[in-house]
Amino acid sequence: MGDIGYNFTPAQIELRDRVRNIVDKYIRPRAEEINQKGEFPWDIFEIYKKENLLGISFPKEYGGTEMGAMACAMTLEEIAKACTTCIQICGQPILGAKMIVGAGSHEQKAKYLPVIAKGDLFPAVCMTEPEAGSDSGALRTRAQRKGDQYILNGTKVFITNADVANVFTVFAKTDPEKGRNGISAFIVQRDFPGVSVGKAEEKMGSSVIHTSEVVFEDCIVPKENLVGEEGEGFNIGGRLFGESRYITASRAIGLAQGVLAHTIAFIKEKGISSELIDSKIAEMATKIEAGRHVLYKACSEVERRSKDSRYRISIAKFYCSNVAVEVPIMAMDILxxxxxSATHPIERFMCDAKITQIAEGTNQIQCQIIAGALASGDFVL
Incomplete structure (x- = not known):
């Protein structure tokens, strides 16, 4: 779909067009093969490295291109139109390093961000636990200070790309009695003693991108790898990962555009037409166009550091992920x-859509954030 009225910069337009070419040349022709093989597409990751797409949001002084949330959203949207697997291997480093970018010390940024931007280090976020999903205050993973190091013990679950990651941003309690105010954040390398990764979960969709258990057993973490101060983990995570929900929104609205394109191609190929089909297509297109407006508005608020950005991002994540689920259903009504059939891309898109309503805070959590802010007056439409 075309531009929707935003004054994109020449650099953003150049990036979008470059990503479109990458998608057309390398990703779209292989999307079905990637899904069927079920193996991490390292060749696509190498292309991202070569094209410098992994550090879009990183500061230039740490190896990134510092293009901002809008450029990230545009990039991920283009990739998701063709392959929701390939968007996750581009979006994951952006999300996984978000804590280091936003709250890390200069030394932490200088050590980790340049190698993540080059693709030589792959990060993953370790937040979810068996008893703590959306309620991150219920974390049980413990980090005990002993001299110049912390000892981590606990289990994380549903960790995206844990099997290929070699550094984790981990949330653990340094003071359990303080609840969420006792949560701290750490950078934990996979080669630290006491880190192990379990088998991949079997899932409904996104089968190529594995989610696995990560276990910390007397894991030794240098005190220099504490991000911020003790007890700041909950606020760091809430602020930074709340902002980054545009990644899921971009993935969702790009997926919906991919479904619409395949549906229109099917209609043309079969030579079918009816008022009912026309109404379905129009509804799909309208929902997608509205979603793009909501997403881009949210990204613009993030870039200008608006106090409303968190709520705009929640609206975008909520709406775009709902569109991602609704559009494949409407496409199924037509096809x-x-x-x-598993041989048609719509089946793949439909299986991959549902997770966008769950990942990075369920849509029910987004509703609580939005409604709570409106009720308190912190956010006004």
Missing amino acids: GKHGY
Whole structure:
């Protein structure tokens, strides 16, 4: 779909067009093969490295291109139109390093960000636990200070790309009696003693991108790898990962655009037409266009550091992920058994859509954030 009225910079337009070419040349022709093989597409990751797409949001002094949330959203949206697997291997380093970018010390940024931007280090976020999903205050992973180091013990679950990651941003309690105010954040390398990764979960969709258990057993972490101060982890995570929900929103609205494109191609190929089909197509396009406006508005608020950015991002994540689920269902109504077949891309898109309503804070959590801010007066439409 085309531009929607935003005054994109020449650099943003150049990046978008470059990513479109990458998608057309390397990703779209292989999307079905990647999904069927079920193996991490390292060749695509190498292309991202070569094209310097992994450090889009990183400061230039730490190896990034510092292009901001809008450029990230545009990049991820283009990739998701063709392959939701390939968006995750581009978006994950951006998300995984978010804590270091936003709250890390100069020394931490200088040590980790340049190698992440080059693709030589792959980060993952370790937040979710068996008893703590959306309620991060219920974390049980413990970090005990002993001299110049911390000893981590606990289990994290559903950790995206844990099997390929070699550095983790980990949230653990340094003072359990303080609840969420006792949570601290750490950078933990995979080669630290006491880190192990379990088998991948079997999932409904996104089968190529694995989510796995990560176990910390008397894991030794240098005190220099504490991000911020003790007890600041909850606020760091809430602020930074709240902002980064545009990654999931971009993935969702790009997926929906991919579904619409395949649906229109099917209609043309079969030579079918009816008022009902026309109404479905128009509804799909309208929902997508509205979603893009909401997403871009949120990203612009992030870039100008608006106090409303957190709420705008929640609206974008909520709305775009709902569109990502609704549009494949409407496409199925048009394609019938063809869309339900595993040989058609619509089936893949539909299986991958649901996770966008769950990842990075469920949509129910987004509703609480939005409604709470409106009720308190912190956010006004």
